[in-house]
Amino acid sequence: MEEFSTRHRRLFLIYYIIIFYILAVYNWLSGMFLYQLQPILFHTPFDGTSWLLMQTGIHQWLLTNRAGCLFFDTVFYMTPLTFWWFCEKKRVISPLLFGICWTTFNWLYVLCYVLFPSTSVEKFLPALLLPILFATTSITSFYYLMHGLRYFFLFFFVSTGIWKLRTEAVFNIEQTSGILLLQHKEFLIASPRHWYSAFLYWLIRNPYLSYFLYLAATIVELTFVIGFFTKKYDKQLFFLLVFFFAANFILMRIPFFEILPLALPLLFSRSTLKAPLQ
Amino acid sequence: MVVFIIMQLFCFYKQGMVFSPWYNYGMYSAKSYPQKQYEVYNVSYKYGPTTRFFFPYRDDRIFLTLTMFRRQESNNLFFENSVARISNKIGLHPSSNRYTSHISETNFLTWFNRYANSWIYPSKNSIADYTSVAIWNGIELKLADSLQQGGK
Numbered sequence: 001m002e003e004f005s006t007r008h009r010r011l012f013l014i015y016y017i018i019i020f021y022i023l024a025v026y027n028w029l030s031g032m033f034l035y036q037l038q039p040i041l042f043h044t045p046f047d048g049t050s051w052l053l054m055q056t057g058i059h060q061w062l063l064t065n066r067a068g069c070l071f072f073d074t075v076f077y078m079t080p081l082t083f084w085w086f087c088e089k090k091r092v093i094s095p096l097l098f099g100i101c102w103t104t105f106n107w108l109y110v111l112c113y114v115l116f117p118s119t120s121v122e123k124f125l126p127a128l129l130l131p132i133l134f135a136t137t138s139i140t141s142f143y144y145l146m147h148g149l150r151y152f153f154l155f156f157f158v159s160t161g162i163w164k165l166r167t168e169a170v171f172n173i174e175q176t177s178g179i180l181l182l183q184h185k186e187f188l189i190a191s192p193r194h195w196y197s198a199f200l201y202w203l204i205r206n207p208y209l210s211y212f213l214y215l216a217a218t219i220v221e222l223t224f225v226i227g228f229f230t231k232k233y234d235k236q237l238f239f240l241l242v243f244f245f246a247a248n249f250i251l252m253r254i255p256f257f258e259i260l261p262l263a264l265p266l267l268f269s270r271s272t273l274k275a276p277l278q
Numbered sequence: 279m280v281v282f283i284i285m286q287l288f289c290f291y292k293q294g295m296v297f298s299p300w301y302n303y304g305m306y307s308a309k310s311y312p313q314k315q316y317e318v319y320n321v322s323y324k325y326g327p328t329t330r331f332f333f334p335y336r337d338d339r340i341f342l343t344l345t346m347f348r349r350q351e352s353n354n355l356f357f358e359n360s361v362a363r364i365s366n367k368i369g370l371h372p373s374s375n376r377y378t379s380h381i382s383e384t385n386f387l388t389w390f391n392r393y394a395n396s397w398i399y400p401s402k403n404s405i406a407d408y409t410s411v412a413i414w415n416g417i418e419l420k421l422a423d424s425l426q427q428g429g430k
Contacts, residue, residue, distance in 0.1 A: 030335035044377045049298035117342035163307035178310030188419045191327035253334035
């Protein structure tokens with residue numbers, strides 16, 4: 001088995017940066033940068049951590065403050081590249097110091113961002129958690145933290161399947177028909193003759209067929225439980241996840257790809273430390 | 279690890295309140311059935327359906343903004359009913375102006391019509407003009423208005 005080294009750490013960071021910037025371009029084209037959202041109102045989520053942040057009033061400072069939003073975007077989107085340049089390539093700043101600042105700022109950015117009409121906070125889990133991983137200075141800490149995140153990701157994905165069992169939604173034949181109507185109602189009304197609407201109507205009118213897709217999705221989610229027992233299939237799980245997200249985009253028009261960096265530990269988990277902690 | 283498990287179990291137990299980064303990952307796990315009627319945002323798009331298919335966030339940011347404005351009052355009540363109540367229990371006293379917003383419909387629409395202009399034709403004069411009722415007849419989703427006009 002291959003030994004886990006700084007080469008893996010560097011590769012992990014590069015993969016993260018590539019995914020991050022591809023998604024950044026997509027988000028920018030979608031008008032999802034903070035300065036493009038031009039927030040003038042916010043909501044209060046049922047999130048204790050957000051409540052603490054809101055008490056500082058920083059989210060209100062961003063309202064109608066385009067320069068402030070642009071500053072937040074610049075820092076948020078430049079940080080991964082800056083980290084790579086100063087901490088990995090030039091090695092002039094301590095990853096620990098940079099990582100602490102990066103983590104703090106990302107939390108600030110994300111928790112403010114989701115208060116405005118944007119998207120769900122779950123998609124930002126990699127932005128909340130991965131800077132902590134990059135802040136590690138030793139390869140041993142990186143290795144163990146990366147495995148911690150691997151379990152976190154597995155738990156996250158498996159629990160989505162467990163919830164479907166617990167609510168018994170997975171036994172509801174009309175589940176997908178109901179979801180598709182709710183999710184795409186505006187699209188169906190605006191473009192009833194488009195090929196995508198025809199495809200959706202075909203699924204909605206055939207509840208048994210569409211139910212099979214929901215069942216398959218639940219099975220895929222539950223399949224990730226394998227990762228708790230063995231790392232042997234981690235790469236297959238990663239590519240299954242990519243397929244799952246692509247299928248989700250086609251069927252639901254929900255871009256879940258932001259979560260992908262959180263699954264990166266699956267690509268590096270099979271390498272072992274030379275001298276593991278006793 | 280122990281902290282992580284305790285926090286996650288707490289979030290599972292509460293089934294509503296979360297503490298970032300501990301969430302309940304449902305992903306459409308609530309039971310869903312086709313309804314006879316739906317409230318829909320009825321807008322005229324500047325782009326074709328294929329472009330809209332690839333950029334769902336463009337729709338989301340428009341519809342979420344409208345939804346958030348329409349829920350402004352319930353959000354403000356949420357502060358009284360949940361934020362203040364729960365915070366007071368643990369000795370914290372949050373100030374309401376940090377958690378509530380008070381934007382008038384006129385001000386909102388002035389801003390929104392400019393904001394949404396890059397994606398839709400925002401020519402509506404009230405929030406109610408953006409919403410319609412759609413009827414699901416088992417075959418197709420149709421606007422209730424168009425069905426009434428067709429029946430005349």
